Amino acid sequence: MNVMPINAVAYSDKGRVREINEDNVAVLEEHGLVILADGMGGYNAGEVASQLAVESITASLLPHYTESELIPSDQMISAAVNAANEAILSMMMATPEYDGMATTAVMGLFHGDKIYYGHVGDSRLYRLRNGRLEQLTKDHSMVQALVDEGMFVSIQEALDAGVKGNILIRGLGINEVVEVDVGASEIASGDIYLFCSDGLSNMVSDQVMQKIFIESKGEIGLAAKQLLDKALDNGGLDNVTLAVVCPQL
Template identity: 30%
Template sequence: MDKPVCSSHIGKRPNHEDNFLIDGSYLSSDIQKRMSDKRCYFVNGASSSNIHLYAVSDGMGGHNAGEVASRICVERLSLAYNELQQSRSLKEAVTYLQAIIAEINDTVCNMSRKQPELKGMGATLVLLIAYKDEYALLNIGDSRAYYFSDSTITQITKDHTEGQRMLDLGLLTRKELSGFPARKNLNRYIGYNQNGYVLQADEYYPVLENGVVLLCSDGISDFLSNDQIVEILSAASNLEIAVSQLVDKAVSALNADNATAILIPLRR
């Protein structure tokens, strides 16, 4: 049986602002800084815990602020991982994580307000909780979750972008969306600062029986079509090869962004 795998690459950007979590493992500050040589960082994770937690966070902000914001997300989730094991149901685990997300948002907003070099920092967050044979996905921003099974891919999460909002309102077609300058502007993200506002993620409870879940930053989804993702996942002999090929293909683009992908095999 394949194990969950992750690959993360700086792409053609000066800083690596992506981060990820596989149960308790994430990119430390030292590793993020060493990504400046553009090396891929690969994790093969597995544990015997009852509850598993996987996440991708894509930072944004000037200088190094984006990488700080994404690291705050995964560090706090990593600290919450042991406490999460005490959850007696999937819904209880989700409720706990929503409280953690609100706490993370407060931390990012406070640091952004108090430290000039971190002003305006923020991050996206998409995560998967596996509780026995049940699954929940939480999403803020435009990092995504996909479900791949029987040579078919389905996007589970919905982006919190102006482009998606225009699609939902019927004001633009998908064909017209590429010409909409504000299509990537986020309207919900970690670091959203509004008095009295408690940030919460969208929740999804898909029935997943076989196949693979892909969590990824927009450095994957903006540069690979669904057909390309399906082609890679269908042809690869194992998930280690597949995750490496997804990232390698994405960062081969001329203006490649940071790219991070986690592949999680479903066990039932």
């Protein structure tokens, strides 16, 4: 597989309120692979589910790296995420105390001149290009679904009306088969990518995140640390996990 080299900086913190960290993140720079998972609140053993998701997706994809001519596909990414879903369901069957555990997942594979990505839940992938931060994924949340259906003009309007923002409509470990949103995007020189759990996106607005990236002037280590610090300074109400990635074109 024609891997694109990446530089990356990742952080994971339990935040100011939670007793444990249910997030997990893996960055394999030599494979151009990033996977982030957030054990879903309200479920048992979220930290087990998120770790299993990261490990299972990694294990599903690594054998493909021996195939030098292989180009990543939607099917490859969807299969890897569904394998993680199956692993979580199997663990619950075998271990009753893990019954009900679930997790989100977002992953990116840098290959050739593109990023191939997939996600389930509300962990996000952003791209900074020419000073503009853009969310590439769309949350699988109740509030987002109501906006998509036209019941509200914006997520903020829905939240102001009392719709809870933390109710997810998709996750790993809930159904036997999970629908994975997948995509691919060409990479431009200077692009920076951000993978994060909602512990960051709920605590720091897109506008503030964009400002931090601009002021860091391409220093991804500085940007990553400032993003984490800002989420904690704003309350750190959830676990905060992020990976900032700079592809090496």
